[in-house]
Amino acid sequence: MTEFKADPAFEAGSVFAVDWPLCQVRLQDDARFPWLILLPRVDGAVELDDLTAEQRAALMEEMVRAGERVRALGQAAGRPVDKLNTAALGNVTRQLHLHVVGRRRDDGLWPDPIWGRPGAVPLSADDKAALLRAIREA
Amino acid sequence: MTEFKADPAFEAGSVFAVDWPLCQVRLQDDARFPWLILLPRVDGAVELDDLTAEQRAALMEEMVRAGERVRALGQAAGRPVDKLNTAALGNVTRQLHLHVVGRRRDDGLWPDPIWGRPGAVPLSADDKAALLRAIREA
Numbered sequence: 001m002t003e004f005k006a007d008p009a010f011e012a013g014s015v016f017a018v019d020w021p022l023c024q025v026r027l028q029d030d031a032r033f034p035w036l037i038l039l040p041r042v043d044g045a046v047e048l049d050d051l052t053a054e055q056r057a058a059l060m061e062e063m064v065r066a067g068e069r070v071r072a073l074g075q076a077a078g079r080p081v082d083k084l085n086t087a088a089l090g091n092v093t094r095q096l097h098l099h100v101v102g103r104r105r106d107d108g109l110w111p112d113p114i115w116g117r118p119g120a121v122p123l124s125a126d127d128k129a130a131l132l133r134a135i136r137e138a
Numbered sequence: 139m140t141e142f143k144a145d146p147a148f149e150a151g152s153v154f155a156v157d158w159p160l161c162q163v164r165l166q167d168d169a170r171f172p173w174l175i176l177l178p179r180v181d182g183a184v185e186l187d188d189l190t191a192e193q194r195a196a197l198m199e200e201m202v203r204a205g206e207r208v209r210a211l212g213q214a215a216g217r218p219v220d221k222l223n224t225a226a227l228g229n230v231t232r233q234l235h236l237h238v239v240g241r242r243r244d245d246g247l248w249p250d251p252i253w254g255r256p257g258a259v260p261l262s263a264d265d266k267a268a269l270l271r272a273i274r275e276a
Binding site: 047056087089116 | 184185186187191194195197198199201202205206221222223224225226227228229230232241248249250251253254
């Protein structure tokens with residue numbers, strides 16, 4: 001049994017939050033959006049069909065759970081989410097990962113997708129700690 | 139029982155291909171990428187959690203099946219897919235839909251996401267007919 005390792009590229013822009021049954025959950029370090037990343041802890045997985053059907057069903061349920069967390073974070077910040085954006089892209093970092101992002105009509109990039117655009121606003125240490133606590137305790 | 143209706147916005151850029159158990163499958167009218175759209179035939183659904191857990195599991199399996207089709211279309215065109223991009227966005231058209239797009243390093247937009255960018259290249263009538271046949275017969 002090998003220990004699951006997140007690609008170092010994820011360390012650059014996000015921080016470990018919690019392990020769920022299938023996925024490592026990470027908080028994207030960007031104050032503009034409530035934004036979680038799910039990494040299925042399956043070595044070598046790149047595409048959805050690198051998971052078993054059982055793992056995929058678990059992933060879908062963790063995507064929904066991540067969406068609930070993202071909505072709750074937006075609500076707590078007084079910025080309720082208008083639409084969830086959920087995506088498995090992987091053009092830059094191939095390790096299988098799902099983005100779950102809370103979008104608002106006034107978020108500055110709406111309605112465009114957020115990936116591949118500059119402008120990330122790092123979280124303050126206090127905000128990061130509070131968000132991680134909220135994700136872990138939910 | 140009401141008949142499922144795709145939002146008219148989908149008629150503008152894509153064409154009906156086939157009905158799978160959960161989703162209406164549409165072919166995006168863009169010669170740059172093999173690109174399918176899945177619309178779960180569930181009235182009023184906007185977010186993944188507007189589906190039941192059973193419907194979500196079915197959707198995940200249809201996402202994988204769409205990815206297989208997209209890869210096969212790329213292969214048949216002599217342009218094998220480097221990475222699938224799968225996303226539920228819905229910032230422009232809210233009706234729940236999943237994009238499944240085959241990306242290549244030489245596709246002109248790589249590694250950026252394709253949504254919200256100009257440059258669609260409509261399919262010829264012959265190519266459209268051949269692609270629809272391939273999707274339906276697979």
